[in-house]
Amino acid sequence: MTIPELEAQLLALTPIDKAEAISILTQSLKNSGRPITKTLGVMGGDACIDKTRIPVWLLASYRNDGAT
Structure with a gap:
């Protein structure tokens, strides 16, 4: 998946789903070896x-x- 494709899919999410996506990404960054x-x-x-x-x-x- 390309970044533009991902962007289009993210923008199509509901506000609640966007918040969940942010939570998932934030957690994965916290666990990324930093x-x-x-x-x-x-x-x-x-x-x-x-x-x-x-x-x-x-x-x-x-x-x-x-x-x-």
Whole structure:
């Protein structure tokens, strides 16, 4: 399927079906191997390793200090 074909099919969906499609796409992006997330209320909203409270800035700091 080409992007223009997909676009035509998406535009033909009902608003409820469009919302479901967005939800499916959002979930697939979350599970696409991007292990860094930002969640309001978790570590002040800083970027963290997914499903942890380990902030990325901490790991970057360790790396800058010579840790491997």
